Amino acid sequence: MSISVCIFGTGAIGSFYGAMLHKGGASVSTVQRSDYDHVKKQGIVIESETLAHSFMPKKVYRPEDSPEESFDYLVIATKALMIPDLHEKIRNFVSPKTSLVLIQNGIDVEDQLAPHYPHNELISCLAFICVTKTSPGTVSHMDYGRITLGSYPKGTSTGTETLAELFSKSIQCGISEDIIKDRWIKLIWNAPFNPISALAGGANTLQLLSDKATKELIITVMKEVRSIASKAGVAFPETVIDGNIEATLKMTPYIPSMGVDALEKRGMEVEAILGRPIAIAEELSVPVPAMELLHTLLKQLNSTITEK
Amino acid sequence: MSISVCIFGTGAIGSFYGAMLHKGGASVSTVQRSDYDHVKKQGIVIESETLAHSFMPKKVYRPEDSPEESFDYLVIATKALMIPDLHEKIRNFVSPKTSLVLIQNGIDVEDQLAPHYPHNELISCLAFICVTKTSPGTVSHMDYGRITLGSYPKGTSTGTETLAELFSKSIQCGISEDIIKDRWIKLIWNAPFNPISALAGGANTLQLLSDKATKELIITVMKEVRSIASKAGVAFPETVIDGNIEATLKMTPYIPSMGVDALEKRGMEVEAILGRPIAIAEELSVPVPAMELLHTLLKQLNSTITEK
Numbered sequence: 001m002s003i004s005v006c007i008f009g010t011g012a013i014g015s016f017y018g019a020m021l022h023k024g025g026a027s028v029s030t031v032q033r034s035d036y037d038h039v040k041k042q043g044i045v046i047e048s049e050t051l052a053h054s055f056m057p058k059k060v061y062r063p064e065d066s067p068e069e070s071f072d073y074l075v076i077a078t079k080a081l082m083i084p085d086l087h088e089k090i091r092n093f094v095s096p097k098t099s100l101v102l103i104q105n106g107i108d109v110e111d112q113l114a115p116h117y118p119h120n121e122l123i124s125c126l127a128f129i130c131v132t133k134t135s136p137g138t139v140s141h142m143d144y145g146r147i148t149l150g151s152y153p154k155g156t157s158t159g160t161e162t163l164a165e166l167f168s169k170s171i172q173c174g175i176s177e178d179i180i181k182d183r184w185i186k187l188i189w190n191a192p193f194n195p196i197s198a199l200a201g202g203a204n205t206l207q208l209l210s211d212k213a214t215k216e217l218i219i220t221v222m223k224e225v226r227s228i229a230s231k232a233g234v235a236f237p238e239t240v241i242d243g244n245i246e247a248t249l250k251m252t253p254y255i256p257s258m259g260v261d262a263l264e265k266r267g268m269e270v271e272a273i274l275g276r277p278i279a280i281a282e283e284l285s286v287p288v289p290a291m292e293l294l295h296t297l298l299k300q301l302n303s304t305i306t307e308k
Numbered sequence: 309m310s311i312s313v314c315i316f317g318t319g320a321i322g323s324f325y326g327a328m329l330h331k332g333g334a335s336v337s338t339v340q341r342s343d344y345d346h347v348k349k350q351g352i353v354i355e356s357e358t359l360a361h362s363f364m365p366k367k368v369y370r371p372e373d374s375p376e377e378s379f380d381y382l383v384i385a386t387k388a389l390m391i392p393d394l395h396e397k398i399r400n401f402v403s404p405k406t407s408l409v410l411i412q413n414g415i416d417v418e419d420q421l422a423p424h425y426p427h428n429e430l431i432s433c434l435a436f437i438c439v440t441k442t443s444p445g446t447v448s449h450m451d452y453g454r455i456t457l458g459s460y461p462k463g464t465s466t467g468t469e470t471l472a473e474l475f476s477k478s479i480q481c482g483i484s485e486d487i488i489k490d491r492w493i494k495l496i497w498n499a500p501f502n503p504i505s506a507l508a509g510g511a512n513t514l515q516l517l518s519d520k521a522t523k524e525l526i527i528t529v530m531k532e533v534r535s536i537a538s539k540a541g542v543a544f545p546e547t548v549i550d551g552n553i554e555a556t557l558k559m560t561p562y563i564p565s566m567g568v569d570a571l572e573k574r575g576m577e578v579e580a581i582l583g584r585p586i587a588i589a590e591e592l593s594v595p596v597p598a599m600e601l602l603h604t605l606l607k608q609l610n611s612t613i614t615e616k
Contacts, residue, residue, distance in 0.1 A: 199507045200608035201570070207612060213604040262509070293601050296521040300508035304515060 002027045003166060006061070006071040008090050010035065010044070012131040013103055014077030015139045017147065017167075019046045021075075022055040024169035029059040029071070031093065036062055038136035047134070048141035051171065063089060070095030073123075073163060076113070080104040080272030087116035094120060099159045103127050103147070105190060105257075106272025107183055107280065110152050121159045122152040124179045126186050130254060143252065146172040150179025184229040185236060189244050190256075190273050192221035195294045197259030198268060199301060206253035209245065217290065219245070224288040228277055231284040265305040270298050310335045311474060314369070314379040316398050318343065318352070320439040321411055322385030323447045325455065325475075327354045329383075330363040332477035337367040337379070339401065344370055346444035355442070356449035359479065371397060378403030381431075381471060384421070388412040388580030395424035402428060407467045411435050411455070413498060413565075414580025415491055415588065418460050429467045430460040432487045434494050438562055451560065454480040458487025492537040493544060497552050498564075498581050500529035503602045505567030506576060507609060514561035517553065525598065527553070532596040536585055539592040573613040578606050 007018040007030045015030075022028040032039050043056040061067060074093050076086070081104075083089060090113075094100065099121040100113055114122050130142040149164050151157045156175050167173035176182045196218065197203050209215050222241045229236065261268045274295040281288045315326040315338045323338075330336040340347045351364040369375060382401050384394070389412075391397060398421075402408065407429040408421055422430050438450040457472050459465045464483050475481035484490045504526065505511050517523050530549045537544065569576045582603040589596045 196605065196608070199605050201612040203608055203612040207615075208608065211604075211608055211611070214608050217601065217604050289597065290601060292521075293525065293598060296519075296525050297504065297507050297605070300504070300511055300516065300519055300522050303519070304509040304511040307515075 003073070003162070004058075004069065004071045005029070005073045005075060006031065006067070006093050007057075007075045007077065008093060009076055009078035010039070011077065011079070012133040012139045013127055013129070014075060015044050015133070015137070016046055016129065016131045016141060016145075017075060017077065017103060017127070018057075019044055019053045019055055019139075020051070020145075020170040021166060023053045024166045026166055027058045028055065029061060029067070029069075030057040031061045031063055031065075033063055035136040036060060042137055045138045046141055047138065051141050051145055053170070061093075064092075066092040071098050073099050073101050073159075075101045075103060077103040079267065080106045080109050080269040081112065081276075082267055082269065082271075086112045096120070099123055099163070101125060101149075101163065102152075104272065105186070105269055107187060107276045109183075109272055114152060121157060123149055123157075123160050123163060124152040124183075125149050126176075126179070126182055128186075130257075132260065143254065146174065148174045148176050148179070148182055150176035150182065153180060154178055181234045184225070184232075184234045185240065187229075187273070187277060188222050188225050188236075188240055189248070191225045191277065191291065192218040193248070194256045194258035194269075194273055195298045196221075197256040198262035199294070199297055200259075202255050202259040202263040204253040204255045204259070205248050205251060209249055215245070220290045221294070224281070224286075224291050225277065228281045228284065228286050228288065231286050232280060262301060262305060267306050268298065268302050270295070270302050274298060311381070311470070312366075312377065312379045313337070313381045313383060314339065314375070314401050315365075315383045315385065316371075316401055317384055317386035318347070319385065319387070320441040320447045321435055321437070322383060323352050323441070323445070324354055324437065324439045324449060324453075325383060325385065325411060325435070326365075327352055327361045327363055327447075328359070328453075328478040329474055331361045332474045334474055335366045336363065337369060337375070337377075338365040339369045339371055339373075341371055343444040344368060350445055353446045354449055355446065359449050359453060361478070369401075372400075374400040379406050381407050381409050381467075383409045383411060385411040387575065388414045388417050388577040389420065389584070390575055390577065394420045404428070407431055407471070409433060409457075409471065410460075412580065413494070413577055414584060415495060416584045417491075417580055422460060429465060431457055431465075431468050431471060432460040432491075433457050434484075434487070434490055436494075438565075440568065451562065454482070456482045456484050456487070456490055458484035458490065461488060462486055489542045492533070492540075492542045493548065495537075495581070495585060496530050496533050496544075496548060497556070499533045499585065499599065500526040501556070502564045502566035502577075502581055503606045504529075505564040506570035507602070507605055508567075510563050510567040510571040512561040512563045512567070513556050513559060517557055523553070528598045529602070532589070532594075532599050533585065536589045536592065536594050536596065539594050540588060570609060570613060575614050576606065576610050578603070578610050582606060
């Protein structure tokens with residue numbers, strides 16, 4: 001019998017990884033809100049040069065439904081920390097045997113779920129991907145796709161390994177024995193590039209790094225993240241910073257997701273990327289003035305664009 | 309014989325004050341670029357509840373024209389520090405008797421002209437006004453309108469007083485004996501509100517002051533401006549800061565001009581509002597970390613929106 005998966009949060013990321021799991025042989029259902037009618041009729045389409053895949057979900061649910069079946073994995077790919085009471089909203093889709101699979105950016109995102117589901121396994125994931133939803137049920141995959149899974153808070157498990165094996169049939173997938181550390185490593189990039197792109201009107205990576213003062217600001221923020229992580233017990237070498245800058249300069253220039261959100265006037269993952277790390281910095285008495293100033297501006301930008 | 313004025317820079321500000329001078333009895337010509345044909349046929353229209361006025365310029369020039377007549381006043385109302393070689397571009401409109409009247413925001417804006425016209429009087433002006441150009445030759449006046457004039461670098465003169473008298477026939481006008489000081493006082497407001505609004509997606513004054521962290525940031529920037537000015541020999545009392553915040557809270561909420569520029573993807577007066585004051589701070593060894601960070605972000609935003 002195939003592995004059963006349900007996708008909660010069928011934006012670009014959820015739809016994409018749902019399709020990859022389907023391609024790998026899983027039985028995939030989805031929970032849809034605005035796209036319910038469309039996906040029920042037309043399914044989900046991933047447009048891509050390398051990873052194109054279309055599928056009809058086994059079943060399409062609405063968020064308020066109570067499925068009779070129980071799932072092996074519930075993939076949660078909503079925007080990080082942007083749904084109040086997320087744990088309540090997923091409850092009908094979680095049975096005692098269901099592993100929760102959280103694909104979100106940022107720090108401490110597991111706190112939304114872990115305390116509320118102490119008996120369910122929680123698999124925490126980081127996605128390295130450029131995807132955009134272009135119309136109902138349709139996602140355009142631009143680049144990358146690798147996903148990293150780890151059992152939360154640490155180590156691995158049969159559930160994690162089975163899921164990693166399934167992902168590996170269609171896409172690059174790695175297991176992390178220390179997903180919290182990997183979240184900090186990813187934050188080194190996210191904390192400067194995402195907010196600064198958004199504040200700078202959706203500037204792309206090359207535009208950001210071509211300006212000397214902006215590049216210095218990016219490095220300042222990276223150092224602040226490194227200081228917090230280090231005080232929190234997660235050490236990385238200084239070379240991580242130069243390595244990140246060099247790797248970014250080699251990429252095809254692209255607009256970080258928050259920059260895209262700002263351009264399209266969508267809510268941004270402000271708290272997962274800056275708010276939580278700053279709160280941890282405060283607890284640990286680590287000064288992070290640049291992150292604090294970016295946080296203030298980004299919250300203000302976020303409320304301006306979402307209020308309109 | 310009536311006083312002869314030519315307006316160079318017929319955006320919202322130049323058109324508005326040109327109309328006010330015409331209303332007061334001056335003979336007003338204009339220099340037009342894109343709106344040349346329209347203004348030649350239809351003139352300039354100021355829409356306003358309180359200050360509406362339409363007029364046909366005595367003569368409409370193109371920037372490359374060489375007028376035979378000579379003007380008493382050449383009003384220069386281009387965006388601050390955004391036209392390279394401004395002094396060259398106005399040369400054909402300046403005769404030995406012409407007083408230069410610079411209506412621009414920011415600090416050190418007179419440097420563009422003063423060294424190049426040592427024998428012409430320079431009258432430096434600050435405009436307190438909300439106006440927007442809505443279509444060719446048409447400007448919508450939303451609020452305020454007061455203008456402050458001073459002889460540069462200090463004091464007053466017959467030319468300044470004659471112009472002030474002319475303005476006073478149609479609009480509130482004050483003479484400043486120390487226009488450089490008044491530029492710093494105005495910068496206390498401009499340096500925080502304009503950049504932060506632009507970075508925050510065109511947030512209005514009330515949105516900016518309603519968020520506690522943003523309000524604190526605004527006050528931090530005001531204190532930085534006050535420190536530079538104080539070290540530069542321009543002292544104002546601490547109460548200026550609270551006074552500015554309270555006065556802004558009483559205003560009808562509005563989007564500062566840089567916020568409007570950002571929304572409409574127009575170039576912003578980054579250097580006049582932040583770049584020059586920061587350069588002065590560096591010379592005087594005054595630390596201004598918040599202004600520096602805003603400057604970096606704003607330059608990046610400016611190049612993103614003007615490159616697209």
